Amino acid sequence: MTPSTATTQISFEDYVAYDDGTAARYELVDGALVAMTPPTFRHMLIAKFIEQCLDTEIRRLGFRWLCFREAGIRTGVRKSRLTDVYVLTPEQVSNFLDESAICQTAPLLTVEVVSPESVSRDYRYKRTEYAALGVPEYWIVDPLQSTVTVLQLDEGMYEETVFVGHQPLVSPTFPELDLTVETLLAAGELAEEE
Secondary structure (H helix, E strand, C coil), rough: CCCCCCCCCHHHHHHHHHHCCCCCCCCCEEEEEECCCCCHCCCCCCCCHHHHHHHHHHHHHHCCCCCEEEEEEEEECEEEEEEEEECHHHHHHHHHCCCCCCCCCCCEEEEEEHHHHHHHHHHHHHHHHHHHCCCCCCCEEEECCEEEEEEECCCCEEEEEEECEECCCCCCCCCCCCCEEEHHHHHHCCCCCC
């Protein structure tokens, strides 16, 4: 996901209203527009699978929570990130139904799927911004390393647990979730036809 060269600083409000007439998607980083390259199919398959798993678990638990893919999070005065998946309460959405899909408060859970060009952004910058925003749980799904890192916010800092292989994910937000790293990452593969 390649950054663009922005020459002027823009406000969050200008970012929300920005339309360059293309299908390009942007993050707002310290007032600068950063163009995002389209994700790979592997990336999209994994994100879609996570969204489906979380939607299923939300329904099973009878919660009214909402799971969204490829929506935004305002992480600062002049910052807004595009996330792969996040979970919100209905209250977080109700006042913004007819506005851009950018969450203004901390989601219950945020998930990023790592791509070669997003390693530093997902592990470093988003981690810092999500902690500062107060996101209680953040997953970093890394097909490059075959790991899932679950970060839990504790006194403003993330405590991390790294899961691999057949290990089931342990999620504070979804403690009964039955999902292994292997199953999650396999969603990024296409099954061979027999």
